[in-house]
Structure formats: structure tokens, C-alpha cells
Amino acid sequence: MHRIGGAITLVLGILALVYSYTLSLGSLSNPAPGLWPFVISGVIVGCSIMLLITERDGRDHERFTSGVRRIIFGVISLSIFIMLFEWFGFAIPGLLTFVFWLRFIGNESWRSTLTISVLATAAFYVVFVLLLGVPFPRGVF
Amino acid sequence: VDIVQGVASGFSVVLDPWNLFYVFLGVLIGTAIGTLPGLGPTATIALLLPLTFELPPETAIIMLAGIYYGSMYGGRIPSILLSLPGDAAAVVTVFDGYPMARQGRAGPALGITAIGSFIGGTISVIGLTLFAPVLARWAVNFGPPEYLALTVVALLLIAYLGSKSVWKSLVLAGFGLLLASVGQDPITGTSRFTFGVTEFLDGISFVPIAMGLFGVGEILYNLEQREGMTLLTSRVTNLWPSLRDWVQARGSIFRGAGLGFLIGILPGGGGVVSSLVSYGVEKRLAREPERFGKGAIEGLSGPEAADNASSTSAFIPLLTLGIPSNVVLALIFGALLLQGITPGPLLVDENPEIFWGVIASMYLGNIFLILLNLPLIGIFVQLLRIRGSILASVAVMLTLVGVFSFQNSVFDMWLVLIFGVLGYLMRKRGFEPGPLVLAFVLGPIMESAFRRSMLISGGDPSIFITRPISGSILAIALVVIAFSVFQFFRKRRSNEEREGSSSTENN
Numbered sequence: 332m333h334r335i336g337g338a339i340t341l342v343l344g345i346l347a348l349v350y351s352y353t354l355s356l357g358s359l360s361n362p363a364p365g366l367w368p369f370v371i372s373g374v375i376v377g378c379s380i381m382l383l384i385t386e387r388d389g390r391d392h393e394r395f396t397s398g399v400r401r402i403i404f405g406v407i408s409l410s411i412f413i414m415l416f417e418w419f420g421f422a423i424p425g426l427l428t429f430v431f432w433l434r435f436i437g438n439e440s441w442r443s444t445l446t447i448s449v450l451a452t453a454a455f456y457v458v459f460v461l462l463l464g465v466p467f468p469r470g471v472f
Numbered sequence: 473v474d475i476v477q478g479v480a481s482g483f484s485v486v487l488d489p490w491n492l493f494y495v496f497l498g499v500l501i502g503t504a505i506g507t508l509p510g511l512g513p514t515a516t517i518a519l520l521l522p523l524t525f526e527l528p529p530e531t532a533i534i535m536l537a538g539i540y541y542g543s544m545y546g547g548r549i550p551s552i553l554l555s556l557p558g559d560a561a562a563v564v565t566v567f568d569g570y571p572m573a574r575q576g577r578a579g580p581a582l583g584i585t586a587i588g589s590f591i592g593g594t595i596s597v598i599g600l601t602l603f604a605p606v607l608a609r610w611a612v613n614f615g616p617p618e619y620l621a622l623t624v625v626a627l628l629l630i631a632y633l634g635s636k637s638v639w640k641s642l643v644l645a646g647f648g649l650l651l652a653s654v655g656q657d658p659i660t661g662t663s664r665f666t667f668g669v670t671e672f673l674d675g676i677s678f679v680p681i682a683m684g685l686f687g688v689g690e691i692l693y694n695l696e697q698r699e700g701m702t703l704l705t706s707r708v709t710n711l712w713p714s715l716r717d718w719v720q721a722r723g724s725i726f727r728g729a730g731l732g733f734l735i736g737i738l739p740g741g742g743g744v745v746s747s748l749v750s751y752g753v754e755k756r757l758a759r760e761p762e763r764f765g766k767g768a769i770e771g772l773s774g775p776e777a778a779d780n781a782s783s784t785s786a787f788i789p790l791l792t793l794g795i796p797s798n799v800v801l802a803l804i805f806g807a808l809l810l811q812g813i814t815p816g817p818l819l820v821d822e823n824p825e826i827f828w829g830v831i832a833s834m835y836l837g838n839i840f841l842i843l844l845n846l847p848l849i850g851i852f853v854q855l856l857r858i859r860g861s862i863l864a865s866v867a868v869m870l871t872l873v874g875v876f877s878f879q880n881s882v883f884d885m886w887l888v889l890i891f892g893v894l895g896y897l898m899r900k901r902g903f904e905p906g907p908l909v910l911a912f913v914l915g916p917i918m919e920s921a922f923r924r925s926m927l928i929s930g931g932d933p934s935i936f937i938t939r940p941i942s943g944s945i946l947a948i949a950l951v952v953i954a955f956s957v958f959q960f961f962r963k964r965r966s967n968e969e970r971e972g973s974s975s976t977e978n979n
Contacts, residue, residue: 336901340643347650347665354664360931364657364664367919368650375646382639391636391902398696405695406893409872413885421873429865436695437861451866455873463526465877 333392337382344375401436408432421459421467426452475605478820482828486836491531495833498535499840502542507852509550511690511863512559513543514906517803518686519870521679521810522878529811530826534833536804541593541783541834544743545841548585548776549852553578561743561779564751571767583711584721584769585776586845590838592729592777596784597834599733604820604831608792611817616924617935621942623918625949626739626795631907632952633740640903645911651676652915659923671883678806679878680887681912685905686799687871688888689895691864711846717769724754724774729781736782737789739797746782747775784834790815791827794917799906802913809913 351372357363408431415424429448433439439447459465485491505516517536524532547562552569565585572581614622631641654665655675666672713721728750735741735749754774755764764771789795794816796802808815813823820827844852871892875884895905929935937943 336640336903337643340647344643344646350665354662358931359926359933362923362926364660364662367922368653368664370922371646371649371653375643375650378639378642378646382637382643385639386637393900393902395900396696401695402692402896405692405868406889409868409889412872413882413889416872416876416885417882425869425873428869432865432868433861437859437865439859439861447862447865451869455869459873459877463523463877465873466880467876468882 333386333388334383336392337379337386340375341379341383344372344379348372348376405432405436408436417468420469422452422456425455475601478605478824478828479601479832481824482830482832485530485825485829486534486832491534491829491833492836494527494531494535495538495837496840498538499542499545499837500844502539502544503546503841503844503852504855505539506543506546506559506562507549507855508858508863509554509556509856511867513540514686514799514803515690515867516543517800517807518682519867519874521682521803521807522874524807525810525878529808529813529823530829532807532811533804533826533830536807537787537830537833538837540800540804541780541837542841544593544780544783545586545589545845546852547779548589549582549849550856552581552585552772553853554856559743561747561783563744564747564775564779565772567751567765568768568771571765572769572772575767577767579710580713580717580769581772582849583846584713584717584773586711586842586849587713587718588721588725588728588773588777589780589845590842591725592732592779592781593784593838593841594835595726595729596733596736596781597831597838600785600788600834601831604788604792604827607788608817608820608827611793614793614817614941615939616921616928617939617942618945620918620921620925621936621945621949622793622795623914623921625945625952626789626797627907627911627914628949628952629738630740630798630910633738633745636902636904641907644898644903644905644908648908648911648913649915649918651681651908652912653919658916658920671881676887677879677884678809678909678913680875680884681891682803682806682909683871683875684888684891685895685898685909686803688868688892689899689905691868691871692892692896693899694860695864711849713769721769721773723757724750724770725777727753727757728774728777732778732781733785735778736785737797739789739795742782742786742798742800743779746778750774750778787830791819791830792817794819796910796913799909802906802910806913 347368351365351369354365354368355363356366356369408428412424412428415427426448429451430444433444433447434441460467486495501516502513505511505513517539520536520539524536527535543559544561547557547559548565548569550556551562551565552573555566555570557563557566569581569585572578627642627645631638631645650665652675654672656663656673663673731750731753732746735746751771751774754770755761758764758768758770786797786801789797790801790805794805794814796805805815808826813819813826871888872885875888876882878884898905925935926933935942936946
């Protein structure tokens, strides 16, 4: 299993090699767009092969623990945030995301969750909208 | 005389009240995030990239530099008090710092490291002041072949010195270069690796990649191993080391400063390597090496001086050659590129306010830092009480909103999230994302150096070997590769021998 990293990079390297070849290579004295990526892909393929040969155990390879659940929920909540952000602006999606991260990922008490979420959302609003003038998508606020 | 004038002009930049404020802000943020375990200087600088875009370039680099060397001061605080290194360079500080704290000497440990950091940092800035203009003048004559050789060697050295697996680093460096070639070909305009996505036509911006891999990637990674509340047990009293402590530590501080300065110039040498080397040297020189690991003060002060010195001298290759020697400097390099400034040998003449401004800011920054780290240390110690969950939620939001503010693009937010997940998975598999980002920053320079070299030589690749400077740079690279291959086989042989003789030994 520890070889999966090297295997993935090897496959990606080969795909990139083929793709660069289709861009046309030209010659050394008159390089076409594909030459540089072709050389780089070659290096990736070579180093991936060396990686597969030399990595004999999974020493620097960490197991996934039960904490992975928090990451999955975290990533899902951030994806939802980005979608909501596009439609409703920052204030409400931001507040909801803070609440989710603090209460359900961070296990904070409801009291500190609500206090911190409101303060943080307000602080973000002040910094980004009022001070920096970032044009957030128009939402409820 | 040139140098005196330069430094004077640098101080006139820094003494502008706004710049003064940003030096202070930088070193303050640096000490704070160095103190907080779980958010290192790389992640912080990545998070702040979009905001620096709003500042004038010299102000931006002055602040980012302050965050970097400030974090070297801060990293020692959790190492000494909690045995939790605030960043990779502070791992060595745990060896003797934590035992000292356990013996009730947390105060002197924090005091001597603050003094050591100050001396190391200041000696290194003096070295930088004297050495950088000379190197820049020499490097003005470099042509494309020299640049390609230099960047290749920098990547090789970083892969070799800066990581656990050379091959993993090189593979990632390759992907960094490949990602950098996404978009239109610089000469013909043909689109490459865009796969019909219009947002990719102008290339992928450095900002979402860095913010994703370092910012979100690191936050997700820390989310998985949530540690319980860390207990602050040592009381910090009496910061001043005794005269005996100082006499014992003095030599190590100056040796550490010298070593750190030299090692910091090498690509991949900053931080970790310099503090490890200094620790090794001090242990070898010590009259009673068995004290090391049990609270030897020189095992603490030497590495601290060294990592501060190296974080300063690491600016030499960036300011004179335009080559970032580690990930943090790659981010600073990227921040300057965003502002339309390409660091290199011409920087000292074309943008003296940046070149001399950042150098002068380091003299002041170190003074601010010793003030923050001696009288005000108590405030930073309180930071250790901030809970990880709060830090993570604020940091992750700062990343997403921050990247949006950079180009007002929701697409960039998705990129950050995708690179964040990638960064997390890479870390789990032992692929440190540093070389990828470094190579990504260097990619366009390397490709154009390659193509221009080929134009100069009419397609003859021997140009890289026959030009004296690029030839000797590549020769050094070959020696390094040969050495690492040799080491690999030696290690393998000794592993096999050990496995044959006994299986109880670990390590």
C-alpha cells in the first residue's frame, strides 16, 4: 500500500509525457510548446520509478485515523460555504460555517460557539468589506 | 561607501511611520504564530498573501520577512514550555529547553534563547549587508545557462537537504514545474494543460496553490490529530540568565550565529539543518557531552542563534540571485512577483528601496523582537491557551475569504479547497508540499532560461557544461547526487547488516 503515492505520480507522469508529445516537441534549436513539459514529465517518470524502487517500507506514511471524519465534514462544509457564498454573500454562510466548525468539529460549548462565531463574522466583515473594500457577492447583507 | 549609503537609504525607507508599523506588525505576528503550535510561518504567510497585495512592495516584503524571522523567535516558546515545537526549526530546542523548564529554569531558558536569537539575527544581518551587494554585482553577468544551472541545483539541494525522501521531493518539484506550464506557451501562445477550462488560460495563480497546499492543507492535517488541552505547568519566573549561564552559553551563540549564517545561504539549509548542525557541533565541543539532553544551556542557545542567523542569511540568494532558498522565501518571492517585481541581481539597482529597505528593517526587527521576547514574553505565553478549534476555524475562513479578495474569483476558492485536500493527502503519504511550490515559482524562469540557452547555442545542450560558471554549478550538483546515491547504498547495507544481527534495535 505504501507504493500508492509513487504509482499515482508515475501514472500522472506518463499521461503528461504523452500529452506533451501531442503538443509537438520541435527540436532543441527550435523548441515547440511541448518540449519543456516533455522534459519535465520525463524527470517525473524517472524519479517516480526511483521512488518505487527505493521506498521499501511505509515509514513516512501515516495511517488514517478516526479523526478523518472531521476532515471529511470540514471539507464538505467548506464546499457548501463556497456555494452559498456565491449566492448569499458572506454574512450568513460565514456565520453558519463558523458555528459548524466550532460546535461540531471543534466541540466547543454552545455559548462560546455562538459568541466566537458572531464576533469572528463581524470582524471579517469589517476587515474585508469596510476596510479593504472587497466586493463580496451581494447577499442578504 | 556604497554600502553605507545603501544602508542609510534603507533606514530612510524603514523609518517611514507606516513601514515602521509593518516591521513591528510582522515581527509581532511572527512571534505569535511561532508560539502557537500548529500554524507555522509558511501557512501564515500563505494566508496573508492576498492582503500583502494591497501594500506597496517594499512594505509587503518588510512585513513578510518580519513574520519569518519573528517566527524563529516564537518557535522556541512552546518547545521550552510544552515540549511542542512551534515549527520544524524549533525541534532541536526541545532537546535541552524542555528539561531546563522541568528543572524550574524555564525563565533563564527563554531569556538566553531570546538573547541568542538576537545576537544570531543581528550578526547575520551585518553579514547580509556586507555580502549581498557584492554577490549581486558578480551575478549581474549571469546568462540564461547559468540561471538554469542555478535553479536546477537549488531544487536538487532543497530536495536533498530539506526533506525525508529525495525522490518524493524531486517528483513534487517536477509537478510544480508542470503546473507552472499550465496556460499559454510563453512564445507561441499555444494553450497547454488547460483542458478547455478558460480560467486556466492565463495559468494557475501562485496564490491559490500556496494557500491551499500550506494553509488549508496544514489546517486539515492538524484537524485529524486533535490533541487534548496542553497543560502549561512551568511557571516563568526570573528571565535573566545568571552570569554563569551566560559564560557557558556565550561561545555557542557566536558559533551558532556563524554556522547559521553560512548554512542559511545554501538552498534548503535554513532553519532545521542549521539548528541540527549547531547542536551537533556544541555537543562535540562540550567537555561533558552527557549533559546534553538534560538541560545543557549551550545545547539550547547555539541552535537558537543558528536558526535565526540562517533565516536572515536565507535572504541572500533571493535578493541577489532571485532564487528562493526555502519555501518561506518562495512565498515571499511569489509575493514580489505578484507586485510585478522580479528579484534578481538587478534588484539592488532597480529597486534599492526594496533591497536596502528589507535589510535595514531586519536591524530594527531584531530590536523589536528582543523587546517583545524579554519584557513582554508573558503575553505570548498566554497565547498557548488559545484552543486549536478556534484557531482552525478562523484560519480556514481567512484562507477562503482571503483568496476571493485576491481576484474576486470564486473559482480560486475551489482551487484552494482542492489544493488543500491534496496537501493533506500528500502530507499523509510523506510528500512534503514545499518543493512543489518552490518549483512552481521557479517554473517560468526555468523554462525561459532553457529556451534562451538553446537559442544562444543553436540547440546544443553542451552549453550548460562548457560555460565556466554554469559548468561548475552543475559539477557541484553532480557531487551532491553522487554523495546521496552513495549514502543510500551505505544506509541500505548497514540496515541489512543490522537486520541480520539483531532485531531488537530500533532506529
